[in-house]
Amino acid sequence: MENHLQVKMPMGERVTTELREFAILAAYLYVCFTALSFLKAAILHDQGIAFAPWAFAAVKSLICAKFMLMGRALGIGDRYKSYPLIVPTLFRSFAFLALLIVLTVLEEAIVGFIHGRTFSESMVNFGGGTFDQRIATGIVVLLIFIPYFAFRTLGEVIGERSPLCAKSGHVEQRRARLTLGG
Numbered sequence: 001m002e003n004h005l006q007v008k009m010p011m012g013e014r015v016t017t018e019l020r021e022f023a024i025l026a027a028y029l030y031v032c033f034t035a036l037s038f039l040k041a042a043i044l045h046d047q048g049i050a051f052a053p054w055a056f057a058a059v060k061s062l063i064c065a066k067f068m069l070m071g072r073a074l075g076i077g078d079r080y081k082s083y084p085l086i087v088p089t090l091f092r093s094f095a096f097l098a099l100l101i102v103l104t105v106l107e108e109a110i111v112g113f114i115h116g117r118t119f120s121e122s123m124v125n126f127g128g129g130t131f132d133q134r135i136a137t138g139i140v141v142l143l144i145f146i147p148y149f150a151f152r153t154l155g156e157v158i159g160e161r162s163p164l165c166a167k168s169g170h171v172e173q174r175r176a177r178l179t180l181g182g
Contacts (some may be wrong), residue, residue: 068096071095085153
């Protein structure tokens, strides 16, 4: 299957497609990050600690969505497409988790540099601060990525960029052609 960015589309259509995919991905990440922020706020509230980082979820979802679209444009995770769906889904999830970690570290380092902090000082709060929190954050982000990439991989198999946007008639026609061998 071809990467959808390799298909020649008029510039306006390509921009519209990319913006729609960015909005869908950012909304998905926002819902996930907001749910996690709400859980953290509820746990900390029970301990008497005020915590309400609602803007954090919005900003982080936009940044992560942009990082993921950049990675997809670079072809990260496009290996193993001919394998059963679980293989490219898991490979992409781990590959994009690694990409997100690298780009987030780079982002934190740049922000720290701008504010006059050393690299070590900038990494203090990365991924929650402690080693256990970093591991937990990585696992949660991986669990967020798996369904997203499962939908993307399924969409590539049925011929849609996003199964969420697929029209049922189109999918049924494609399925009939695949069944009939045409």
